[in-house]
Amino acid sequence: MSAALTVALNALTLISILALVAIGLAVIFGMMDVINLAHGEFVTIGAYTLAYVQAFGGGIPFSGAFWLGLLLAPIVGAAFGLLIEGTIIRRLYHRPLDTILATFGISLILQKTIELTFGARPQVVYAPVDGMVSLLGTSYPAYRLFVIAVAVLLIGVTLLVFRYTRFGVDLRAVIQNRAMAEALGIDAKRLTRIAFALGAALASLAGVLIAPLASVEAHLGTFYMGKAFFVVIIGGIGSVLGSVAGSALVGGLETILNYQIDPSLASAFVLVLAVVLVRLRPQGLVPGYSAAHHLLGKG
Amino acid sequence: MSALLEVSRAGKCYGGVVAIDDVSLSVTERELLCIIGPNGAGKSSLLNVLGGTLAPDHGDIRFRARPITGKPPHAFARLGIVRKFQGANVFPSLSVLDNLRVASLGVAIANHQPPPSADHVIRTIKLVPQSRTPAAMISHGQRQWLEVGMTLMCRPQILLLDEPTAGMTAVGAMEMADLVLALAREMAVIVIEHNMAFVRRLNCRTMVMHQGRVAAEGAFDDIARDARVRDAYLGRA
Amino acid sequence: MGGAALAACRLLFAQGPLTPQERLAVTIALAALAVLLCAPAVGSAYTISQLRDALLLALFALSLDYLWGRAHTLVLGQALFFGVGAYAMAIATTKLGWSTGAGIGLGIAVAVALAISSGYFLLFAGVRLHFFAILTMAMSLIAYQVIVSWSSVTGGDVGILGIPPITIDLFGIVYSTADETAAYYGALAVTSLMLLALWLACRGPYGHVLDAIGTNEMRARTLGYNTSLHLLIAFAVAAAIAALAGALYAAASGVVAPDLLGVLPSTEVMVWVAIGGRGTLIGPLLATLLVTQFGHAVSSYSTSLWPLVLGSLFVLVVFAIPDGLAALVRTAWQRLRNRRPQEAIP
Numbered sequence: 001m002s003a004a005l006t007v008a009l010n011a012l013t014l015i016s017i018l019a020l021v022a023i024g025l026a027v028i029f030g031m032m033d034v035i036n037l038a039h040g041e042f043v044t045i046g047a048y049t050l051a052y053v054q055a056f057g058g059g060i061p062f063s064g065a066f067w068l069g070l071l072l073a074p075i076v077g078a079a080f081g082l083l084i085e086g087t088i089i090r091r092l093y094h095r096p097l098d099t100i101l102a103t104f105g106i107s108l109i110l111q112k113t114i115e116l117t118f119g120a121r122p123q124v125v126y127a128p129v130d131g132m133v134s135l136l137g138t139s140y141p142a143y144r145l146f147v148i149a150v151a152v153l154l155i156g157v158t159l160l161v162f163r164y165t166r167f168g169v170d171l172r173a174v175i176q177n178r179a180m181a182e183a184l185g186i187d188a189k190r191l192t193r194i195a196f197a198l199g200a201a202l203a204s205l206a207g208v209l210i211a212p213l214a215s216v217e218a219h220l221g222t223f224y225m226g227k228a229f230f231v232v233i234i235g236g237i238g239s240v241l242g243s244v245a246g247s248a249l250v251g252g253l254e255t256i257l258n259y260q261i262d263p264s265l266a267s268a269f270v271l272v273l274a275v276v277l278v279r280l281r282p283q284g285l286v287p288g289y290s291a292a293h294h295l296l297g298k299g
Numbered sequence: 300m301s302a303l304l305e306v307s308r309a310g311k312c313y314g315g316v317v318a319i320d321d322v323s324l325s326v327t328e329r330e331l332l333c334i335i336g337p338n339g340a341g342k343s344s345l346l347n348v349l350g351g352t353l354a355p356d357h358g359d360i361r362f363r364a365r366p367i368t369g370k371p372p373h374a375f376a377r378l379g380i381v382r383k384f385q386g387a388n389v390f391p392s393l394s395v396l397d398n399l400r401v402a403s404l405g406v407a408i409a410n411h412q413p414p415p416s417a418d419h420v421i422r423t424i425k426l427v428p429q430s431r432t433p434a435a436m437i438s439h440g441q442r443q444w445l446e447v448g449m450t451l452m453c454r455p456q457i458l459l460l461d462e463p464t465a466g467m468t469a470v471g472a473m474e475m476a477d478l479v480l481a482l483a484r485e486m487a488v489i490v491i492e493h494n495m496a497f498v499r500r501l502n503c504r505t506m507v508m509h510q511g512r513v514a515a516e517g518a519f520d521d522i523a524r525d526a527r528v529r530d531a532y533l534g535r536a
Numbered sequence: 537m538g539g540a541a542l543a544a545c546r547l548l549f550a551q552g553p554l555t556p557q558e559r560l561a562v563t564i565a566l567a568a569l570a571v572l573l574c575a576p577a578v579g580s581a582y583t584i585s586q587l588r589d590a591l592l593l594a595l596f597a598l599s600l601d602y603l604w605g606r607a608h609t610l611v612l613g614q615a616l617f618f619g620v621g622a623y624a625m626a627i628a629t630t631k632l633g634w635s636t637g638a639g640i641g642l643g644i645a646v647a648v649a650l651a652i653s654s655g656y657f658l659l660f661a662g663v664r665l666h667f668f669a670i671l672t673m674a675m676s677l678i679a680y681q682v683i684v685s686w687s688s689v690t691g692g693d694v695g696i697l698g699i700p701p702i703t704i705d706l707f708g709i710v711y712s713t714a715d716e717t718a719a720y721y722g723a724l725a726v727t728s729l730m731l732l733a734l735w736l737a738c739r740g741p742y743g744h745v746l747d748a749i750g751t752n753e754m755r756a757r758t759l760g761y762n763t764s765l766h767l768l769i770a771f772a773v774a775a776a777i778a779a780l781a782g783a784l785y786a787a788a789s790g791v792v793a794p795d796l797l798g799v800l801p802s803t804e805v806m807v808w809v810a811i812g813g814r815g816t817l818i819g820p821l822l823a824t825l826l827v828t829q830f831g832h833a834v835s836s837y838s839t840s841l842w843p844l845v846l847g848s849l850f851v852l853v854v855f856a857i858p859d860g861l862a863a864l865v866r867t868a869w870q871r872l873r874n875r876r877p878q879e880a881i882p
Binding site for chain 3: 350352377384389390391393397401402405406407408452501
């Protein structure tokens with residue numbers, strides 16, 4: 001029972017982080033029909049922001065450094081997001097394959113710049129809370145529980161914004177029919193810019209949350225990026241709820257499989273599952289009715 | 300005479316919107332059929348069902364009494380059911396001649412036949428001077444002719460034409476009507492059209508669609524006199 | 537049935553006269569071939585071994601150019617097939633005791649099987665463009681992980697050493713890639729022949745059919761083409777060529793390591809193709825030779841700088857020369873040709 005609870009909580013940690021990364025990817029994909037291959041770098045940027053803020057006091061963590069990092073990371077991430085959107089992505093609208101190439105280039109440049117600036121060694125980061133919490137007869141790291149709580153809160157707020165606010169309704173309108181939304185007076189360009197920045201901010205927050213649990217290196221984001229793609233493809237393009245559902249499937253399955261088989265085989269299994277799911281359910285678990293779906297139309 | 304293509308009680312919904320509702324129709328060898336109706340009446344959806352690019356939710360399509368419902372679009376083309384899309388759908392990067400050649404190979408190779416020569420067709424569609432020009436560079440009306448030419452390269456037994464005169468001059472539309480009449484001596488042709496002068500020139504069996512249903516059917520003169528048709532076009536129902 | 541297939545090939549691969557553009561490409565190709573044939577006479581042994589590797593990488597680039605430039609299907613993880621070919625060669629010759637020829641066969645067979653099984657699910661489900669690109673990238677990432685962790689067979693992080701050179705004994709005439717010059721000319725021959733074969737295949741109706749499918753798939757389908765099957769065949773052929781390149785590369789260098797199918801080689805091959813000019817075949821081939829030499833120069837200065845330069849090249853290509861160097865050469869040549877008659881008039 002307690003072992004099962006530990007597995008479930010581990011799965012929940014991965015799921016919540018994945019969902020934070022995937023939401024931005026899914027929404028941008030749905031809105032602009034482009035894939036931002038540099039999205040993983042926002043996770044890395046978030047983690048490095050935390051490392052930088054915590055190192056500010058000469059390596060001694062002053063109380064509140066983590067919280068400052070948690071506050072700063074989304075701002076830094078959003079700034080980078082706006083930069084990439086304004087200089088690259090917006091200029092390549094209607095050239096989806098070129099967007100892939102350009103953002104791939106950006107991803108390489110960012111990774112190497114980070115590595116050259118901060119060195120190849122993993123960065124040192126500290127969790128704000130230590131120790132274990134006893135929970136239903138098992139003890140579990142307090143920080144992981146904190147990660148789950150923050151991530152669930154953020155995802156919940158995003159879902160509510162997407163569903164109930166004017167901004168969310170406009171976003172969904174653009175995802176489903178950009179031309180019609182623009183004809184109705186929605187400023188799709190401005191909306192895309194904001195969505196891009198918010199998606200980047202969420203990924204950076206995920207970077208901060210995951211940093212104390214992972215090895216903070218320049219290619220940290222690549223790992224989550226690869227999984228986030230599966231999440232989006234399985235979950236549904238342009239759908240926030242789909243990202244959550246996809247994360248639950250990918251993260252849950254991988255965590256459980258990791259206990260049974262080699263992690264790389266577990267990833268391979270999830271890939272096979274994604275490929276088969278694309279064949280069976282091309283629109284994803286929770287369709288976002290994105291125009292991008294014509295690429296996954298009936299064969 | 301037995302039916303060449305027969306559709307019985309085909310229906311298709313998009314979400315809650317009914318595109319075609321229990322439509323049945325049949326054409327025989329070398330028959331010319333014209334489908335008219337206001338925008339959104341389900342004409343194009345019906346043609347998509349006939350051409351295999353849209354699978355109906357229910358209903359049955361038979362070609363020479365063989366069921367073909369749910370087969371992929373390339374199978375329809377290989378059987379001889381070939382369509383022209385709405386709004387000149389060609390390969391923009393290829394020259395006019397290469398468009399025709401590509402159009403000739405798919406069906407011919409699959410059916411183990413020698414492909415037809417493009418010489419005759421390119422004269423028929425009056426694009427000989429443009430034969431080396433990329434399809435992206437010719438006029439919209441010329442692209443319409445080119446697309447009709449491409450369908451002919453597939454050796455159709457049933458030709459489905461979706462608005463073949465859109466974007467054409469009045470003279471061009473009449474020339475297209477003459478071509479359609481000539482073609483209908485060799486194959487069955489189903490045409491969707493808005494241009495009433497064109498439909499009058501064809502002067503053939505005409506079907507009126509309205510709100511996804513067949514509202515009227517008969518010889519063109521009878522249809523033109525029918526009050527219900529005028530109501531459909533005027534939006535009363 | 538065999539007769540029908542032959543008739544189909546005769547129709548699809550019919551050869552017409554050379555167009556002026558093709559004449560330019562052939563001239564460039566022959567000039568490059570002449571230079572490459574003479575290279576061993578002037579280059580050092582080190583330069584020649586580098587050029588040999590570059591030629592095999594150019595063969596790899598040809599596989600992507602056929603798929604991306606001709607069939608309009610981008611694969612972000614093409615190095616997967618290159619790596620499969622290399623590892624199959626390594627495992628077959630060092631662990632199973634097979635001949636190098638059987639190693640090449642194994643590599644091609646595994647790569648084609650992978651391409652067909654994954655391509656069946658994806659292409660026949662209608663997965664296209666960036667979706668397809670991304671899923672192939674995921675495949676290569678996971679293959680990389682599997683190679684690293686399955687160390688009993690693949691040697692893990694270290695890879696496999698001691699792959700024997702390719703030796704062919706034809707009625708007493710022995711060819712062996714153990715000799716550096718012979719290995720170089722072997723690589724040159726295979727790559728040139730592949731260039732010729734792909735060019736002949738794609739310059740006529742078959743190339744137009746691929747173009748038609750790539751630019752307007754629904755129209756092609758309603759003209760009787762089973763487009764998913766065409767794309768699947770192209771994907772499998774490209775996988776086979778990439779695996780051949782990988783197997784030859786492994787035999788030439790004697791070692792394989794997981795880096796062969798990482799993100800970087802997949803990225804580099806896209807840069808070569810994009811810089812050379814998608815779909816021109818000769819462009820990506822020459823771009824591979826030039827960019828790898830440039831890469832060696834940058835890496836000798838600082839190894840960590842190369843990915844940075846590579847990333848910048850990507851952005852540069854997309855914004856500055858979206859159609860590659862081939863397009864620049866073509867316009868320059870056309871301008872030259874248009875000017876000449878005017879100069880003749882006094």
